[in-house]
Amino acid sequence: MTATTTRPAGASGTGKPKLRTSAMIASFADPGQKTTPAPFGHALVAAARENEKIVGLTADLGKYTDMHIFAQEFPERFVQVGMAEQLLFGAAAGMAETGLIPFASTYSVFAARRAYDFICLDIAEPELNVNIVGGLPGLTTGYGPSHQATEDMAIFRGMPNLTIVDPCDSVDIAAAVPQLADHPGPTYLRLLRGQVPTVLDEYDYTFELGKAKVLRDGTDVVFVSSGLMTMRALLAAEALAADNVSVAVVHSPTIKPFDAETVLRELDTDRLAVTLENHSVTGGLFEATAAAVVRAGLGRQITPIALPDAFLDAGALPTLHDRYGLSTDRVRDRVLELLG
Template sequence: MTKKRLTTSAMIASFAEEGQRTTAAPFGHALSGLAAQRDEIVGLTADLGKYTDMHIFAESFPARYYQMGMAEQLLFGAAAGMAEVGLVPFASTYSVFATRRAYDSLCLDIAEPGLNVNIVGGLPGLTTGYGPSHQATEDLAILRGVPGLTIVDPCDSVDIEQAVPALADSAGPTYLRLLRGKVPTVLDEYDYRFELGKAAELRSGGDVVLVSSGLMTMRALDAAQKLAEHRVDTAVVHCPTIKPLDTETILRVADSGRMLATLENHSVVGGLAESVASTLVTNNATRGVVPIGLPDEFLAAGALPTLHDRYGLSTDRIVKRVLEELG
């Protein structure tokens, strides 16, 4: 049997499975919908309107759209100034540029004065095959230490559509890990509603609990179905807000004899896994956590399906890892 060759465009690659339901540009449409209701909403980008779905907003509200060019520090400085005078800016760029290149501006211009600036980071984690220059595999580790910064890692189009107005209503700075283009639509099947700072148990199970964020929640749900074929009863808890983490829910689901694993589209260093482990230790609920995420290394370039399988983010690799841990 000839194995199907896995290929995707490296820059605008989609992690959606073949035949999966998707929604086009949910962030751009959600922001435009919000702006139609609130005159203070403005959009900015650093030469990446098309690649962060900000072009949808630009077409609807050209007078409230600002193209700052390839100058991420300027992007954040301008957004801070707008917030100072009562506007509510959404500033989009790639996550690698928001974190590595413009960290000082984000920290001192936006976070230190506690301004309502909403940073939208494209290509988070392993969502492009362009290699380390564009793969933001450590953005959560960099930003979790910024005081007062809210961090959201949405699973799908439903999460994004509901998160945008919630972030605008949040008083301080926020960082949204953007899923762009044709984004899978999954959570509408689970009676789910996004609530800032809250996790949601999407599926119950008595043997294993998978605590996940971002696109890994849809992989966790798929893995749970496949694990059922091995008679493994698996719960899935989605954590769309990385900071502040829903400590109450984490402690509740950890208070059992079930195997506990975290799933994240991020390095196993400094992201969801370490946040969950820290929560357990600081609340005297010490127990083991199996971290499923990207390795602590710079990743290769290539087709997304191939890379996800290579680095352990594919559904089959998740199932294999859980079965190995169960022994």
């Protein structure tokens, strides 16, 4: 099935003209940083070669979620539903009922805000193997509140049976895709697309669904991070070393179910504890971590580095990341401030 209309980059289905800014396809990679092109698309193709039940769907956003790579390789296993997110997930649910393994891509804002009820009752309640792939999570576009999914994890964390993955880089994505396909229930992947940084290959790290991993040790500060903020946590830890501050980094790519055992083991110390996430301070990694601390009776303070509980500005990503405290320099400055 092929749509007869297309959604311009940045448009929201309202008939607005195509925008000419590069904010939609901007990269959060630092200049000169090693990147990998379209890791999700290539990982999905690789998984589909091994498993003929994998199919791909999108809501007129194949090119902007790297799903077009799968479509080119397996056109007979690809469905374009057009600008209809509720139909996208309803169709994916029907496919899963027949034994197929759908990966359905759109922007995170459209999945979380427009199609929540369809995902909840058609996919999550019957625990179907549908993999929701959400592009532009958090502050990865400069297009403003219509496209910045700053509250997507808060929305989805309350949905029973749904696994939520917030990958750091191309390494996480490449390893996550086949594991998501093998997972029996529904999943939500916060997609990093285009030229995605490759960071975790420099560490003794392997992605495991549902597990957090300690990437580096430190004696003064412990970072608990997810998504692209693990990259920033590692960079900030290196920068803080020049200030004689030793920082440990714990990467938690699975937000739900949350690996409280690993995280609490690292937090049960007298080190400064900080969470870092590309998401609102409300309802994401910080609150998952804080809840685990309270349940365990650790009785210690956790400081969040996160986006504010607000609608954010539009603009260039480097400017916005600095404005809202996600840049490496801002993370370093905040830690030095906390240490006094």
